[in-house]
Structure formats: C-alpha cells, structure tokens
Amino acid sequence: MGIIGWIVLGLIVGALAKAIMPGKDGGGILVTMLLGVVGAFVGGLIGNWIFGVGIDRFWSLSTWILAVVGSLIVLGVYRAIIGRKSVTRG
Template structure:
C-alpha cells in the first residue's frame, strides 16, 4: 500500500476512533487525525508482530480493524497522558 493510502487509511481510522471514543480531546480534531495516522502504523506493526496480520491492502477488512484498534489504543494513551498534564 502506498504512502497516500496509509495516510488516508490513518485519517479515516482516526475519525472512526474518535466516533467510538467520544469526549473532549485535549488537542482537537487535527491532533486526533494525526493520532489516527500514527495509530494505523502502530496497529499494523503490532498486528503483524503479534498475530501475523498487518496492513496488507486498503480494502481488506482486517486492515481496517487493525488500523482502528491501533488508533483507539493511541487515542486512549494520549487522553491519559495529556489529560493529566492539563489538569495538574
């Protein structure tokens, strides 16, 4: 999958992760979408390292699930880390 495909997948995965985890994010929509791109990469890496599945093709169902789960993971970590800093 090309770099533009990765970016589009990550942006969409970030938007879906934001819809799944509603609430106020400390960084706004652009940070959330950036986390989506990074989450897609992290999800692909962890999926291939642990389960042997990764980000193979853009239209594959497993690609989307792995990218969304990676985005949810990073979004959750981001909220915990930055949320503590903002409140303290």
C-alpha cells in the same frame, strides 16, 4: 500499500476512533486524525507481531480492524498523557 494509502486510512480511522471514543481532546479533530495515522501504523505493527497479518491492502477487513484498534490505543494513551498534564497541583 503506499504512503498516500496509509495517510488516507489513518485519517479515516482517526475520525472513527473519535466517534467510538468521544470526549474532549486538546487538539480537536486534526490532532485526532493525526493520531489515527500513528494508530494505523501501531495497529499494523501489533497485527504483524501478534497475528502475522499487517496492514498491506487498503480494502482488506483485517487492515481496517487493526488500524481502528491501533487508533483507539493511541487515542487512549494520548488522553491519559494529556489528562495527566492538565491536572494542576496546588
């Protein structure tokens, strides 16, 4: 799958991850979609590493599942880091 396919997939699954894990994010939908692009990459790495299946075909169900799982992981890590930074100590 080409770079344009990765970006489109990431933007879509970023929006899906936001719908699955609603909540306040510091950067809004744009940051969530960019995290989706990173998450699609992470999902591809995890799928390749654990299952031997990567993100290589745009219309494959395994591609979409791995990309959504990766996006949820990245979004969760992002929220954990941002949530920790927003806590003030006095």
